[in-house]
Amino acid sequence: MNDSQQKKAEAEKTRAVLNHNQAKIKLCLEACASCSICAESCFLFNNNNHDPRFMPSYKVINSLGVLYKKKGRVGTEQLKRMQDLVWRNCVLCTRCYCPLGIDIPDLIALARSLLRTRGVCGVYPHTLGAPEEEYIMEWDPQELSDPDEDPDTQR
Amino acid sequence: MYEFVTGPLLWISFLIFFSGTLYRIRRLYSLTEKREVTVTPPGAAAPPAAAVSAEERKLNLVVSFQNSLLGKHPVMAIVSTIFHICLFAAPLLSQAHNLLIYESWGISFISIPDKLCDVLTIIFLACAVFFLVRRLTVPKVIAVSSPYDFLVLFITAAPFLSGFCAYHQWLDYKTVLTAHVITGEIMLVAIPFTKLGHMVFFFFVRILIGGEYSFGSGRRAWKT
Amino acid sequence: MVKAEIKQLQEIKTSVIGYSSILITGCGGCVSVCLAGGQKEVENLVTKLRLSCKADTAPKNIGGMTVERQCEAQFLSQLDQEVPKYEALISMACGAGVQYLAERFPDKPVFPAVNTAFIGINKDLGWYEERCQACGDCVLGITGGICPVTMCAKGLLNGPCGGPQNGSCEVSKDIPCAWVTIYDRLKAQGRLNNILDIFAVREWQNQTQGSIVLDAYKSRYTGEKK
Structure with a gap:
């Protein structure tokens, strides 16, 4: 199988997972009032200086949300960012609290499945062996970039 | 203008509101299913290990x-x-x-x-x-x-x-x-049709779907 | 995953009497999933201990922190800054986590706040069932995906015994006989001949501490070149 064929096959798999869960994803993403109350229910958010990138809703919106909106057509850079969000910034302890009742862990698990169809998965050194300064991130609100702007989305 | 917005337009918006809300509820019903508890877990029948004291309550x-x-x-x-x-x-x-x-x-x-x-x-x-x-x-x-x-x-x-x-x-x-x-x-x-749909979502999900944070014992669950 | 249950408050309280400052450590792994030792349970235990310890025996300083997993040094290291501030530690992780925590901070007494119960599945909300005893010699492929070690009261590998009545275990009529269930499933799958296999006497390994080194990593510990 050549490169473009493989990409095509991957895209098809991604679309299949997306289509299968489309209605649920749409409902859940639409129910989110972006209230950010889920933040403190995540111990990783609390342990990492309240970095918004650990906030459950942020993780969902910027992984599953983007994959859904772009129908899976996202570039390598963005996939890498999503990989960080759903594997490094989330351990699926399944305890996020959403006042509206959105099942956030379910959506993150779905984002993981979607990323796997693109050959992206959790990498062990992600959480183990990385030097602490890499692991504990400093953050600056300015740095949170717009999920929509990604230089290599043309696929 | 005023007659139009309080007349036909009002009716249309009411119609859209009610049918849209009903559609949303139906959607939620079709995406979830009732999980019947058919077996009582042996642990559930056993009495708590120790009586809960007033202080603990x-x-x-x-x-x-x-x-x-x-x-x-x-x-x-x-x-x-x-x-x-x-x-x-x-x-x-x-x-x-x-x-x-x-x-x-x-x-x-x-x-x-x-x-x-x-x-x-x-x-x-x-x-x-x-x-x-x-x-x-x-x-x-x-x-x-x-x-x-x-x-x-x-x-x-x-x-x-x-x-x-x-x-x-x-x-x-x-x-x-x-x-x-x-x-x-x-x-x-x-x-x-927008994020305001959380009006329906909130009541449906937190009451009917079971979870750590649900009000009461919701028996429904998302279909997998 | 590993399933655990939170201990009675009285027991936890008694264990920490005499210590003036305690750090309660949670684990974001298995015990968080089974609602026994995640961040929320840590916060709750902090509050309960603060309010309920009598003034004279009350620890003056009770803190809480949850890490990803207490069974990995990388994550325990996040506690390095916190632990020195306290006299004793309470761990809400499974038995493995408690021990690894104690090993990392050998000068601090560590007390468990949960009872580690078994390796099991999430049957329903707040309902967990044992499925595996980590016996170290899996036979599920032969027994139709039903574990006789876990599901049979006697852990028989060549069952059933003479006890089952109408498909129920002699221990209780509410417990299905593991071997009857195995028989039914194998029959349905057309693999009944499996049941004729006789398992040799088992080399039980429970007597020594279990340990696994993946083949791929063996050379890493033996120093041998691949």
């Missing part, structure tokens, strides 16, 4: 308060509760609205004095400003805010703002009144 109460939204985010809990109460109370109980309903169909809800309704509106708008400021200043909220979130907040606040102006006869009354009706209709239509 008290501690459990304290802890369940601590775990509640009010305990975790008191300001957000209070502001959003008041916001949502006013959101429903002010329009539904307003004397002016009830008078219109009475004139049309000869029925009316309980109504509250205009002064009180005015106060509710002011409180509502104050809460909306709180949400707006929060969205503009708190880092974690900024991180998940998009123009859409501001639009939705605006759609919700606009009928109240215009209603407030109309009641106090600020600006050109006829124009403001028309704007009030139109913004109200926009909000109604927006509820089933």
Whole structure:
């Protein structure tokens, strides 16, 4: 199988997972009032200086949300960012609290499945062996970039 | 213009609102299924390991308060509760609205004095400003805010703002009144199709779907 | 995953009497999933201990922190800054986590706040069932995906015994006989001949501490070149 064929096959798999869960994803993403109350229910958010990138809703919106909106057509850079969000910034302890009742862990698990169809998965050194300064991130609100702007989305 | 927005347009928006809401509920039903508990787990029948003392019951109460939204985010809990109460109370109980309903169909809800309704509106708008400021200043909220979130907040606040102006006869009354009706209709239509759909989602999911945070023992679950 | 249950408050309280400052450590792994030792349970235990310890015996300083997993040094290292501030530690992790925590901070007494119960599944909300005893010699492929070690009261590998009545275990009529269930499933799958296999006497390994080194990593510990 050549490169473009493989990409095509991957895209098809991604679309299949997306289509299968489309209605649920749409409902859940639409129910989110972006209230950010889920933040403190995540111990990783609390342990990492309240970095918004650990906030459950942020993780969902910027992984599953983007994959859904772009129908899976996202570039390598963005996939890498999503990989960080759903594997490094989330351990699926399944305890996020959403006042509206959105099942956030379910959506993150779905984002993981979607990323796997693109050959992206959790990498062990992600959480183990990385030097602490890499692991504990400093953050600056300015740095949170717009999920929509990604230089290599043309696929 | 006024006749049109209070006539056909109002009917259309009501129709869209109710059918859209029904559609949403149906959607939620079709995406979830009832999970019958057919077997009692052996552990459930066994008595608790030790009787819970009065002191422990008290501690459990304290802890369940601590775990509640009010305990975790008191300001957000209070502001959003008041916001949502006013959101429903002010329009539904307003004397002016009830008078219109009475004139049309000869029925009316309980109504509250205009002064009180005015106060509710002011409180509502104050809460909306709180949400707006929060969205503009708190880092974690900024991180998940998009123009859409501001639009939705605006759609919700606009009928109240215009209603407030109309009641106090600020600006050109006829124009403001028309704007009030139109913004109200926009909000109604927006509820089933935008983030405001959380109106349906909230009650459905937190009551009917079982989970750590559900109210009561929801028996439904998302279909896999 | 590993399933655990939170201990009675009285027991936890008694264990920490005499210590003036305690750090309660949670684990974001298995015990968080089974609602026994995640961040929320840590917060709740902090509150309960603060409010319920009598003034004279009360620890003056009770803190809480949850890390990703207490069974990995990388994550325990996040506690390095916190632990020195306290006299004793309470761990809400499974038995493995408690021990690894104690090993990392050998000068601090560590007390468990949960009872580690078994390796099991999430049957329903707040309902967990044992499925595996980590016996170290899996036979599920032969027994139709039903574990006789876990599901049979006697852990028989060549069952059933003479006890089952109408498909129920002699221990209780509410417990299905593991071997009857195995028989039914194998029959349905057309693999009944499996049941004729006789398992040799088992080399039980429970007597010594279990340990696994993946083949791929063996050379890493033996120093041998691949």
